[in-house]
Amino acid sequence: MTIAVKRVPIKARKRLQTLMHDYFLNLDAAATDSNRNVAWCTSVGPCEILTAFGYEVYFPENHGAMLGARKISHECIPAAVAIGYSAESCSYMTSDIGSALSGVSPLTEAFGISGPPKPDLLCYNTNQCREVQDWWNFFGRRHNAPVMGIGPPTHLDLVTEAHTDFVRNELSQLITRIESQTGTKMDWAKLEEAVDKSSKASSLWRKVLDTAQSHPSPITFFDGLIHMAPVILMRGSQHAIDYYTLLLAEMNERTNAKEAAVTNERFRIYWDGMPVWPKVREMSEKFFDLGLCVAASTYCNSWAFEEYTGGDPLAWMAKTSTKIFINRDETFKQKFLLDMCKQFDIDGMIFHNARTCPNNTNSRFGMAQRLRDESGLPVLVFDGDLSDVRFFSTAQTMTNIETFVEQLEGRCR
Amino acid sequence: MRENLFIGIDVGSSATKCVILDNTGTWLGHHVVSSGVNYADAIDTVVSHALLQAEGSKKDIAYCVSTGYGRKHVTFSDRFVTEITAHARGAREWNPSVRNIIDIGGQDTKYIRIDDNGQLIDYRMNAKCAAGTGTFLESIAVKLGMTLSELDELALKSTAPTLVNSYCTVFAGTEVIERIKEGQSPEDIAMGLFHSIASRVKEMIPCSVETVGVTGGVVEHCRALVIALEEALSGAIIEAPMPQHAGAYGAALLALESNPIFESKVDHA
Ligand code: SF4
Numbered sequence: 317m318t319i320a321v322k323r324v325p326i327k328a329r330k331r332l333q334t335l336m337h338d339y340f341l342n343l344d345a346a347a348t349d350s351n352r353n354v355a356w357c358t359s360v361g362p363c364e365i366l367t368a369f370g371y372e373v374y375f376p377e378n379h380g381a382m383l384g385a386r387k388i389s390h391e392c393i394p395a396a397v398a399i400g401y402s403a404e405s406c407s408y409m410t411s412d413i414g415s416a417l418s419g420v421s422p423l424t425e426a427f428g429i430s431g432p433p434k435p436d437l438l439c440y441n442t443n444q445c446r447e448v449q450d451w452w453n454f455f456g457r458r459h460n461a462p463v464m465g466i467g468p469p470t471h472l473d474l475v476t477e478a479h480t481d482f483v484r485n486e487l488s489q490l491i492t493r494i495e496s497q498t499g500t501k502m503d504w505a506k507l508e509e510a511v512d513k514s515s516k517a518s519s520l521w522r523k524v525l526d527t528a529q530s531h532p533s534p535i536t537f538f539d540g541l542i543h544m545a546p547v548i549l550m551r552g553s554q555h556a557i558d559y560y561t562l563l564l565a566e567m568n569e570r571t572n573a574k575e576a577a578v579t580n581e582r583f584r585i586y587w588d589g590m591p592v593w594p595k596v597r598e599m600s601e602k603f604f605d606l607g608l609c610v611a612a613s614t615y616c617n618s619w620a621f622e623e624y625t626g627g628d629p630l631a632w633m634a635k636t637s638t639k640i641f642i643n644r645d646e647t648f649k650q651k652f653l654l655d656m657c658k659q660f661d662i663d664g665m666i667f668h669n670a671r672t673c674p675n676n677t678n679s680r681f682g683m684a685q686r687l688r689d690e691s692g693l694p695v696l697v698f699d700g701d702l703s704d705v706r707f708f709s710t711a712q713t714m715t716n717i718e719t720f721v722e723q724l725e726g727r728c729r
Numbered sequence: 730m731r732e733n734l735f736i737g738i739d740v741g742s743s744a745t746k747c748v749i750l751d752n753t754g755t756w757l758g759h760h761v762v763s764s765g766v767n768y769a770d771a772i773d774t775v776v777s778h779a780l781l782q783a784e785g786s787k788k789d790i791a792y793c794v795s796t797g798y799g800r801k802h803v804t805f806s807d808r809f810v811t812e813i814t815a816h817a818r819g820a821r822e823w824n825p826s827v828r829n830i831i832d833i834g835g836q837d838t839k840y841i842r843i844d845d846n847g848q849l850i851d852y853r854m855n856a857k858c859a860a861g862t863g864t865f866l867e868s869i870a871v872k873l874g875m876t877l878s879e880l881d882e883l884a885l886k887s888t889a890p891t892l893v894n895s896y897c898t899v900f901a902g903t904e905v906i907e908r909i910k911e912g913q914s915p916e917d918i919a920m921g922l923f924h925s926i927a928s929r930v931k932e933m934i935p936c937s938v939e940t941v942g943v944t945g946g947v948v949e950h951c952r953a954l955v956i957a958l959e960e961a962l963s964g965a966i967i968e969a970p971m972p973q974h975a976g977a978y979g980a981a982l983l984a985l986e987s988n989p990i991f992e993s994k995v996d997h998a
Pocket residue numbers: 377406407408409444445446447448672673674675676702
């Protein structure tokens with residue numbers, strides 16, 4: 317007899333829904349209030365500077381993810397392609413540009429607002445990729461708003477003082493540019509406060525993710541995709557700290573009660589790269605049914621920065637910008653992943669080759685095979701994309717995943 | 730009338746295959762039909778024909794394993810396995826020395842690596858498009874107004890195969906038309922298409938691999954492909970005796986190994 321197993325929902329999600337609702341409504345109000353300003357920022361910052369200048373900060377990548385998760389991307393991408401943005405370039409970018417061109421936004425259904433808030437400034441960080449710069453430039457032209465940003469050195473093995481000094485200098489120059497643009501002086505006390513809050517939220521988020529080290533894990537990658545929103549959208553604010561304090565308490569309770577995220581946790585998986593947003597639900601259900609618990613990922617960890625212990629806030633920002641996983645070379649990444657597999661007691665690794673994001677894909681230069689040889693763990697690489705489902709075959713991917721389970725089972729015999 | 734039949738059904742995107750074994754592993758029957766659009770019909774047809782050959786009936790089925798893209802459509806299956814596991818099992822039974830297998834099917838091409846105990850170590854599927862699969866050949870054959878077997882026959886007469894560069898079925902079709910316009914012989918162009926598949930297959934196999942077992946419907950029906958593969962892989966290929974049935978055979982063997990005598994049986998009648 318098969319007993320239907322049920323997922324135990326994470327209670328904090330209710331609080332998250334309210335937070336998200338308030339966040340977007342506040343942004344929408346700020347965009348129409350001539351006394352308030354909105355800045356668009358990359359998910360990896362430098363949002364603390366914008367917060368310190370008094371901007372309400374909006375993150376277009378989150379909109380890209382929502383377009384994917386709500387299965388709207390495919391309607392939007394053609395409009396961007398038609399004006400010259402390649403269908404093979406970042407599908408967050410093409411779906412977001414297409415969404416603006418076609419006037420469709422998931423924010424309408426989710427929060428009752430017409431779409432993203434109009435920007436007064438757009439600020440990027442190319443430590444993750446160059447695409448964001450071109451993406452921001454599109455909207456800068458469209459809204460006649462200034463676009464500025466930083467370009468840290470990328471693909472680093474060791475991060476040296478020379479690297480962080482360079483980025484610190486870039487951040488300083490960025491502040492000067494914003495000062496001359498707005499005629500307002502940077503409020504350094506506010507910057508310290510924002511950095512301190514960012515760091516606190518980020519440390520709590522890391523602790524939440526670390527609860528997945530226990531057996532069974534109380535949380536999976538698929539939960540992380542939902543609950544990581546505040547550490548991106550609200551870091552630098554007390555809301556994110558309060559939220560992760562609540563979530564961490566719940567995760568600790570679940571750990572103590574041996575409440576599993578995947579009720580029949582059979583195998584523990586490391587997930588590399590981005591989610592396939594339009595298929596997250598299907599995949600999460602498939603993994604659940606197969607007893608696969610994605611206990612570790614570098615994607616959810618991207619916003620788990622190191623602690624700020626006071627002192628120069630720009631130095632902390634420079635360090636987080638250069639040390640972040642996506643910004644590192646393959647030697648660093650390989651070692652990082654091996655350590656992660658040990659820490660989280662991983663049975664197998666799944667690499668998502670996201671066709672339109674080479675930057676967040678780590679299977680293109682033989683790393684999956686090298687990791688398999690070094691760790692002895694089975695490795696699966698599947699083709700897909702973060703938002704553009706035309707690059708994804710459900711049947712083929714599900715067969716790949718089922719075979720992976722057969723392979724894992726074979727190793728247990 | 731027989732008892733204890735072990736049945737493997739491979740419901741592929743192009744063809745549905747069935748193999749029946751007795752409790753000693755002896756092959757009693759098999760059948761293949763095009764999958765068409767109604768999997769239930771295709772499954773019914775292969776099972777009844779194979780049972781007829783095996784001189785058995787549905788109630789004699791002791792255990793059924795289904796595999797392939799449409800495996801979940803076999804309503805009476807006792808166990809579902811992926812086509813990768815099934816092909817690995819079938820190919821290994823035919824040749825126990827096989828450690829690397831390439832299966833070239835209608836919709837996808839798979840590379841499978843197993844260890845000395847038959848355990849899966851590595852596998853890969855073609856990237857999500859027709860390149861390197863039977864569909865690639867079929868689409869171009871249609872464009873040229875012939876069947877796949879006619880394309881194969883034509884290719885076998887080639888003396889100097891043409892190079893077909895494009896991975897994309899549509900672009901390869903255009904390339905073929907360009908070659909025809911240039912006056913290249915249809916035989917050489919046809920063989921060029923098989924070489925194009927072989928070179929895609931080669932990309933899936935690590936060069937340290939010495940011999941490769943080949944399975945799949947396209948291998949069974951296209952001699953030109955076997956020749957192209959031999960050339961691409963420097964002659965290191967071992968062709969399965971009934972390549973198209975490797976998956977169904979593997980599934981039947983897995984059914985036998987599931988030792989149903991001690992398991993509760995579902996009602997197959
Ligand atoms: S990292 Fe990838 S998904 Fe994110 S913005 Fe850059 S290209 Fe797009």
